[in-house]
Amino acid sequence: MSDFSPGQRWISDGEAELGLGTVLNCDARSVTILFGASQETRTYSSRQAPLTRVAFGSGDRVVSADGWRITVADTNERGGLITYFGEDAHGTRRELPEAKLADTMQFDQARDRLLTGQVDRNDWFDLRFRTLHHYQRIEQHSALGLSGPRIDLIPHQLYIADEVSRRHAPRVLLADEVGLGKTIEAGLILHRLLLTGRIERALILAPDSLTHQWLVELLRRFSLEVSLLDENQSQAHGGRNPFESAQLVLASQDWLFANPQRFEQAENSQFDLLIVDEAHHLAWAEDAPGTGYQCVERLSREIPGMLLLTATPEQMGLESHFARLRLLDPERYHDLARFKEEERHYGEVAAAIDALEQLPGDEQAEASVARVIDDHDSQALLATLANPEASSTQQEAARSQLSEALLDRHGTGRVMFRNSRRHVGGFPERRFHLAPLALPSAYRRVVRKLERDEDYLDELLIETGMDHPDVLIYLDAMYRALSDDPLNAEPWWHIDPRINWLLERLSDDGEGGFADEKVLVIAHQRETAEGIAEGLRVLGGYHAPVFHEGLSLLERDRAAAAFADDEDGCQVLVCSEIGSEGRNFQFCRHLVMFDLPQHPDQLEQRIGRLDRIGQKHAIEIHAPTFEGSPGERLLRWYHEGMDAFSAPHGVGSDLFDAFGDALADALLDDESLDELVAETREMFTAKLAEQDAGRNRLLELNACRPARAETVIAAIGELDADPALPRYVERALDIFGVDSQELGGGITHLQPSPHMLDGLPGLVKGEEGFSATFDRARALARDDVQRLSWEHPLIREMMGRILDGTMGNTALALLRHPAIGGGRLMAELVFRTHCPAPKSLHLNRFLPPTAIRVLLDESGATLTDKISFTGLSKNLQKVNKSLARDLIKSRHDQLRQLLIQGESEAERELPSIVEAAETRMRTTLDGELARLKALAEHNPAVRDTELDALRQERLALSEAIEGTRLRLDSVRVIITVDSEER
Known part of the structure; x- marks a missing residue:
């Protein structure tokens, strides 16, 4: 039986969310507690009350009901009530009776929860540590954002998605031929930008006939839930702006462009990315742009990133194609005549890239390359390639670098990606x-x-x-x-x-x-x-x-x-x-x-x-x-x-522009048609040769760089085959209360158990759940089977709940080992880096939350390097919560000292972590900045805003990394027992 006194502060072991409670009255049979923050009153049996006395010690920070704080230096207990003494933020010594502690004080930090006797299950602590480890690893992985979607690993799609999603506020035209997967490319880019925090909101505009297809594709392939807006849905929001009701909004172009009020609402909704499908429908003429074109042009001024999709970028002629590029970068594409002149130059560049394969030993090929380069670095690479005494390794490296430089610096390849079936291959016969x-x-x-x-x-x-x-x-x-x-x-x-x-x-x-x-x-x-x-x-x-x-x-x-x-x-x-x-x-x-x-x-x-x-x-x-x-x-x-x-x-x-009128006239005259067919065939042959030598050849070379694509595919394959994922998922599902049943063929059915924690994606109590597999091929073959990956919403949600909440951040276990005597105490402390920064910086690619584990015995000796986490965990035994609270209470002072010492141990490792993160960031961004600056001298498609954004990003990242601090993430108390004890 505990000794209760009115005015004492206690917390509920089973309902910690109620906050700090105050004893209102008590007698030999019962005690009544008021939880002021939640305005709840509970009455418990005095003999078996599931309550823990709140008593702070030296070094703890406490908050008064009036909002001021002190760091506890000393305490005094009189009549069963504690008074705390310490200094406030201004260094003034103050006293704070426990009755005047703030009701809203939360015990969510590991230290506070531990010292107030709140402990979780041992397997929760294990899962928390493993979650932190996997999260740190995956957030830095080069395939993050590309490995989760339910797609085939097609090189050109993944190259484009990887290249575009790395850019700041990307603005590109996705113009692959019909059937090559522009929607998948746009979905991959969107998915990765969202997952990495580069963007938070996107607006997708599609023809009316395709809106539901976009809705289904984004959900089925990318697990992205999109809000489809029409007039009825908009009116349901009353006077509020319907475009601000969701993170991802999909709307019909026909509806939005014809509705000035709704368009103005979309324009004012601060989206980060605009996606426009079938962009060739945006009619444009220099003196009379169409309504749809004008609407997209206005949106493009407000929204930083933009993806335009069209399989026929020149369907309406070169002028119409220029108009699309003008939407992406009006500063770069402002002069139609100049654009046409540049187009005529691309044939020389494509020929030069092909000529690289003839070197060394071909003077004509060398001259072809020399005509299109004018910078010192490229000339040095050409000299190496043309030098017969250079090693084959040196020549191959020079050829690759020079080819990359020519592709980067010429043409519209930086803003337009167009793959053709001939270039991609693998298509069926017609x-x-x-x-x-x-x-x-x-x-x-x-x-x-x-x-x-x-x-x-x-x-x-x-x-x-x-x-x-x-x-x-x-x-x-x-x-x-x-x-x-x-x-x-x-x-x-x-x-x-x-x-x-x-x-x-x-x-x-x-x-x-x-x-x-x-x-x-x-x-x-x-x-x-x-x-x-x-x-x-x-x-x-x-x-x-x-x-x-x-x-x-x-x-x-x-x-x-x-x-x-x-x-x-x-x-x-x-x-x-x-x-x-x-x-x-x-x-x-x-x-x-x-x-x-x-x-x-x-x-x-x-x-x-x-x-x-x-x-x-x-x-x-x-x-x-x-x-x-x-x-x-x-x-x-x-x-x-x-x-x-x-x-x-x-x-x-081009052929229709040239012969369309003549064709209409020849539809009733076989003789005229024979002449027209011959003329068309002649122009057709010439156009194909022109394509191969000029701009389209250049676009094809740039739209998929095979070596880079294979690197991306290999990285995705590494995550696909990660053996840690099934083991982690099995543990997490068990702890979150999700039942799993093997169906055979690598497919598992997931279903909520009666004890499942609420609100998991795709799993609702009382419903049947869903079938899932880890295998990409099986998921592609079965629309009714979801693919589990580190990026699946269910797994991301479970990891997020663990890392952002209190689950498993305290534990107590018993260790029985013949080599260790009973009654000894150890503390396993897990610290993690804390680095507040805007999500758009995507800091995690350089410094994700990083765990530092410290294992101390009761004398303060460091055992971290001697006993691994896994080795220790498999020898631990659980203990009931009541005994755990008593054990913690009896070792309060010792635990406080170990917590202080553990923090000092962890702090010694922080500088090396920060330095490594800074080095990774500098290596990546300095290299990219140098490349873009070199490109900008030759290719005006590199926008000044892009360079400025990269410089600002580098500066902001450096400041954020420098400000990294440690915080205690979780702590496990381990008590040794003699081997013969039960």
């Missing part, structure tokens, strides 16, 4: 299947009249209200427009042979058939897509969802999901042209071009929905085409003029 069909009489009459009568085209345009050449290419649309009474006219799909052709293929299991295989059908117009689906349903009994711009986002997602489902999904999905932008249907290999788009880039976008990295089959492209029709002539221009169906070439926009 097979083109032409299906010639006879023109139905309803179409044939009009086509033949057009071929005979030149004036009839003008009449037809007026009669149908259609544009030229749409009226020639899309004959079903013309038929619909000419029908006097569309409700009573025979449906176009009833007379169009393409519908019957498609139905025959869907049921044909022979060569050329689609039986039991997924088929994506794309048509230009929404009405055509709807008619195809209706025809398949009525004439063949097929359910074919339609994907078009008139559907809501939810309806589009349902259509795409129904198509993707292997077991119960539909065989056919019919899309309007909108289906060729952004969506990924690589699980399908049959593409039916029901008609053809007029622009080559739209044709490539259609094929790119299937022809993507990860496609395991050849792409079968089917084109049912009417013989002798304008559509067949358009197909000839694509097929014979530019090999448009065989591979993406990236010159379609």
Whole structure:
């Protein structure tokens, strides 16, 4: 039975969060305690009260109810109440009765918790130390931010993500060809910047049709929860700014650009990063920029970082491409004429880089390189490379350094990354299947009249209200427009042979058939897509969802999901042209071009929905085409003029600009078309040669540097194979109360137990949890299985709770060893570095919280180097809390002395830790600053703001590292017992 007196201060052993309690009254049976901070009153049995008396000693810091503090120098106890004596912050001696201690005093520091008898489980202490060790290791790892996402390790994607995410406020154009993973690159960059604290908030703008796809991709691949804003969601926030309601906000470009009020709210929301998908839709002319372009330009002035995504950076011509670069860096790209002149120079640089492989021994190659270098360092490297007496190692090093310098210093490679399929490799074959069909009489009459009568085209345009050449290419649309009474006219799909052709293929299991295989059908117009689906349903009994711009986002997602489902999904999905932008249907290999788009880039976008990295089959492209029709002539221009169906070439926009008008005129004239195809083929061949020699070659060389990419992949592989991760996760799940059940095949099901701590990501009490694996390949093969890594939100949350809270920061254990007598005391102290700094500095890459372990015996002898943490832990035994509190109380003075001595021991190790961190920081940032300064002399794409930011970052980091201090993180008291004792 404890001796209670009114006015004494006690804490609850089971509810420490209640704060400091005061004894209100007591008798032989019960004691009543008021916890003032939480305004709670508890009554306990006097004999078995789960309470610990609060008594501070010399050196402790205590706070009065009025807010002033003293460091305790002496105490006096009278009538069961303690009075503390000490000096305040001004050196004035004061006294503080315990009744006037602040109710809000928190006992979260290890020292305070220990000395007030609050001890945790021994395995909690072990987990805390191991968490600190792993956190320190992972935060400094070069793969941090790139290893966690559920992605294949594709070199060009990882190179771009690593390069861009290292920059201060990156502003780049991600312009890989269709299917090379721009969304994954943007997600990787976003994920790493968030994880490292470089940014805190991001705004993602996507076309309306792609917003849900972004939402799902960011959650499924990167475990990033994004708030999708529309007008309904915005209004739900009342008068508050809806863009300030979440860390990551996703919005439709169409909605935001058309709503001045919402746009102004977004502009004022202090985002750190802006991501704009399908950026080629931002129309621009020197004298008349489009609304969307103006909106993004305004946002780009307020938001430091920006990623623009487009697979067709020059779809609208070189001027449009210049406009995109102008958004990224208006100071660098302010003169269109100068930009065009620079573009013409890139061929020399690309040729020089290729010429490096001919050295030494080729004078012409040496001259080619010499023409494009003008600095002393590069000239010295060229001299080494050209010197036949230099060793092969010296020559190879000089070749590599000179190639890197040329790539860095020339062209738009620093602000634009464009990989092509040819450069990346690994893509499937494309097979083109032409299906010639006879023109139905309803179409044939009009086509033949057009071929005979030149004036009839003008009449037809007026009669149908259609544009030229749409009226020639899309004959079903013309038929619909000419029908006097569309409700009573025979449906176009009833007379169009393409519908019957498609139905025959869907049921044909022979060569050329689609039986039991997924088929994506794309048509230009929404009405055509709807008619195809209706025809398949009525004439063949097929359910074919339609994907078009008139559907809501939810309806589009349902259509795409129904198509993707292997077991119960539909065989056919019919899309309007909108289906060729952004969506990924690589699980399908049959593409039916029901008609053809007029622009080559739209044709490539259609094929790119299937022809993507990860496609395991050849792409079968089917084109049912009417013989002798304008559509067949358009197909000839694509097929014979530019090999448009065989591979993406990236010159379609130039060819359309040159021949688009002539093509429209040739759609009714075979002789004119023959000449046009020949001219197109000639320009196509010349353009490809120009690409190989010039700017695109330079961009390809810069968009993925294989040696650097392989280094990144190796670093990720190191974390993937980390044997410590499964062991750590097993311990953490057990302590946090998560049940795990092996399902086989390396997959485990995680489920909350009744005793689980609240609020773990993906685990809610009463729900079934989720399945997970540590294996990347298994996670990629199973959408329903999450991949556990050091970056997974569940693991980050558990580590964060341990390191930021009190869990396991005190413990007491018994040590039974035949070589050590009983009754001896040891203190295991763990200190960690504390270095307050803005998250944006990402200080942890140089100095993460670092543990210093000190093991002392009761005499003050240091045993740290003699007894390891693991060796000690496995010989310890648990002790009940009541006994632990009694043992601590009996050794108060001894423990205080050991805590003071332990701090002195740890302080001796701090200077070497700080010096090592400063050296790492200087080595990294000084090297990067020197590189950027050299680049800035040759390549104006290096912004002055980037150099200034790096200098400021280096200075701030140096000051933060210099201010590093130690604090006691956790302490374990160890009492030895004789071997025969129980």
